[in-house]
Amino acid sequence: MTDQTEALPRGVSRHPFVDQLAKAFRTNKLTWVGAVIFVLIVLVAIAAPLLSPHDPLQQNILHRLKGPGPEFWLGTDAYGRDILSRLLYGARVSLIIGVAAIGSAMVIGSAIGVVAGYYGGKVDLVIMQAMDVLLAFPALILGLIVVAMLGPSMENLIIAISLTAIPPFARIARAPTIVVKERDYIEACRALGYGDLRIMTLHVLPNVLSEILVMGSLWLATAIRVEASLSFIGLGVKPPTASWGGMIREGFENILDNIWLSIFPSLAILLVVFSLNLLGDGLRDAIDPRTRSDA
Amino acid sequence: MLRFTARRLLFAVPTLLAVMTMVFVLVRIVPGDPAQTILGDQASAEALQIMRERLGLDRPIWEQYLEFMGGVFTGDWGQSMVTGKPVLDEILRVLPYTVELTIASLVIGSLIGIPLGAWSALHRNQWIDYLTRVGSLLGLSFPAFVSAILLLIAFSIQLRWFPVISGGGRATFSEWALSLALPAINLGLIMAAYITRVTRSSMLGSLGEDYIRTARAKGVPMRVIVWRHAMRNALIPVVTVVGLYLGILIGNSVLTEIVFNRPGLGKLIVGALGQRDYTLLQGLMVIYTFVIVVVNLMTDLTYGLIDPRVKYQ
Secondary structure (H helix, E strand, C coil): CCHHHHHCCCCCCCCHHHHHHHHHHHHCHHHHHHHHHHHHHHHHHHCHHHHCCCCCCCCCHHHCCCCCCCCCCCCECCCCCEHHHHHHHHHHHHHHHHHHHHHHHHHHHHHHHHHHHHHCHHHHHHHHHHHHHHHCCCHHHHHHHHHHHHCCCHHHHHHHHHHHHHHHHHHHHHHHHHHHCCCHHHHHHHHCCCCHHHHHHHHHHHHHHHHHHHHHHHHHHHHHHHHHHHHHHCCCCCCCCCCHHHHHHHHHHCCCCCCHHHHHHHHHHHHHHHHHHHHHHHHHHHHCHHHCCCC | CHHHHHHHHHHHHHHHHHHHHHHHHHHHHCCCCHHHHHHCCCCCHHHHHHHHHHHCCCCCHHHHHHHHHHHHHHCCCCECCCCCCEHHHHHHHHHHHHHHHHHHHHHHHHHHHHHHHHHHHHCCCCHHHHHHHHHHHHHCCCCHHHHHHHHHHHHHHHCCCCCCCCCCCCCCHHHHHHHHHHHHHHHHHHHHHHHHHHHHHHHHHHHCCHHHHHHHHCCCCHHHHHHHHHHHHHHHHHHHHHHHCHHHHHHHHHHHHHHCCCCCHHHHHHHHHHCCCHHHHHHHHHHHHHHHHHHHHHHHHHHHHHCCCCCCC
């Protein structure tokens, strides 16, 4: 914002994240592109009932496997359901699962990371060792097993995906905590007799928040990709509910009859993930000088 | 160096043990009775009991645990609950398919990613650089099954260059190459996106170093500076990052194997989950964890070998 706040070292300025956000959008036009596309997709998902030309679950055997045309803009699937309407409703599934999974991973992961970093010693060692054990599994394999174990449903997909995302958030939150806790103002808090919980939430957490939020946008992209992958394998939300990964699965089964069935949901997933990656990449460049792609 | 290696090895052991315990617990929480799954709904109570005894499911859980942990180290991974064949044999039968796919995709990814990343860094903030950056970001946005299906539609269904269902035939060289090509290109392009980004940022870093300025000042040709001075140093982080992306590579290989109907660990694990094949599932997860722990270890050690400045504590 003003020159004065920019001159202050990181973590001291009152609202460093606001400055960084402004900088991300000012210096990198692609951050704008990503943000605009993502917001549009969110709006479309919210307005799905208003925008859908047909009922996404309405089957019509007379219109099955139609290509794109005037009545069904993007064609129909093997049950004669309108692809466009299913895509619009499918956006809701992807976004709800992604946001809920990453939201909870952000809260749980940063709590774990801040606690580990703040207390240090044995607590830190045990917690981070446990995180490393979780990290040892590839995200998709862990998600696969957890969903297979709990049964495929929206809640269980959220649990599985959030479980894979907790360790990276714990790591991201821990590193700055270790630095911040040595600062004088934390010492001052202790001298004033503040409790550990108060220091951690009010004085340590704000300093690690920007990195966590940026990671959140990148991991939201990953979460949506993992949800689609699990649905494609057959472990997604139960049919007939429309999910993009599930639609691609059905399209893949009919790929020799109608290629559009798998192409449209594929493009939809790609658009969401790409927009989030553009956004997250731009934000990360702005907050972390080490990974700046234009540095 | 030796002390670091020993320490690092020592740290890998508890991780491996902890992960294997987690595998044992996870696999046992999977709902459904495997005996029921194998024999079907019509099975009599006696038949179910006999099957449970044969599978060792009637014994106390700690006995099963000790046997599992002991077996992992002695090479006795038990029998598949569905086929009855030794788990290790089942895994070793398909392992070469996954290994060749992984290696081929890493080669393709490096051949595209390293030159492209270096080129992009050398033309920083010119249009070629922007194009590479957006392109690589797009590349890593692809879920592996989406890119696989698009490749399948383009090259197998529309152009008919490759078989739609390959099944991983390896009778002749051309059959082998044709069935490996598309899956390897699919994984390779995604890896290329990651490698391009790392090479670019690491190349930018090393181009900014003092020794590059010194080399330019004494009149070393640009070509030599780029390839001998900058590139060699820029490749260090690339090696480690490739190790870190192993998890992504494994996840993507599962999806690729499914789309191209290729035998491999990925298809095996999806099948094992569907059939509640506890023992096979256990074995597969042990293999995955083992590979990841070993690769992480190797990555750490290589880092020190390439860059003597890395101090081991």
